[in-house]
Amino acid sequence: MKDGLTRLSALFGACRDRALDLFAPPSCAACAGPRAGKPPFCLTCGEPAPALPWGLDGVPFVAAGVYQSPLAPAIRRFKFEGHSELAPELARLLGARLAYFGLEQALFVPVPLHRARLVERGYNQSALLAQTLARELGARVSPRALERTRATEQQAALHRRARGENVHGAFRVRTAAPRRPVVLVDDVVTTGATARACVDALRQAGSRVVLVAALARTEGKF
Numbered sequence: 001m002k003d004g005l006t007r008l009s010a011l012f013g014a015c016r017d018r019a020l021d022l023f024a025p026p027s028c029a030a031c032a033g034p035r036a037g038k039p040p041f042c043l044t045c046g047e048p049a050p051a052l053p054w055g056l057d058g059v060p061f062v063a064a065g066v067y068q069s070p071l072a073p074a075i076r077r078f079k080f081e082g083h084s085e086l087a088p089e090l091a092r093l094l095g096a097r098l099a100y101f102g103l104e105q106a107l108f109v110p111v112p113l114h115r116a117r118l119v120e121r122g123y124n125q126s127a128l129l130a131q132t133l134a135r136e137l138g139a140r141v142s143p144r145a146l147e148r149t150r151a152t153e154q155q156a157a158l159h160r161r162a163r164g165e166n167v168h169g170a171f172r173v174r175t176a177a178p179r180r181p182v183v184l185v186d187d188v189v190t191t192g193a194t195a196r197a198c199v200d201a202l203r204q205a206g207s208r209v210v211l212v213a214a215l216a217r218t219e220g221k222f
């Protein structure tokens, strides 16, 4: 009986918290403050600066914006502070830039995390983005098409040349090569070394990569 009451009380608590969440004002993805404008950023944080379309080894590359405020703090919260709930709002920013590519036949494939990092973080941020993008654009997603065969150092800690060496050959296609045209999804592209290594792995397996899509691109580092 006591157990039953405890469970009931916990259930009531969870329902109350959920109800409060529903009535809480929407918050800004970057500063976590109240947001009155359109998602995901408040009026103070503003809109991301657009990133020019680019190419990576002959594959068009599209980002939602430049890696600076408000995208940079939002991505840090999304990636490093456990705010996986930001995935849909952030993915929609990118989805708006992909809407004109006609990607209904595409397969969205995220850059994979190494198993150890996936366990530590609890989610692959790029896989969450790929899932929302595929859903919004009427395409398919294969969250585990690629795997990271070895743990690599955090790219952010490395110089440009070392980044290429760090990730070279670190990815492989897990089972059969995707036959649909592939859109590779990453969170942030800096030198493009990680994306190139993934494109190489997909091409070697016989897949065709038609687009690389990322939330943000750092300026002037290609």
Ligand SMILES: [Zn+2]
Binding pocket: 028, 029, 030, 031, 032, 033, 041, 042, 043, 044, 045, 046
């Ligand atoms: Zn804000």
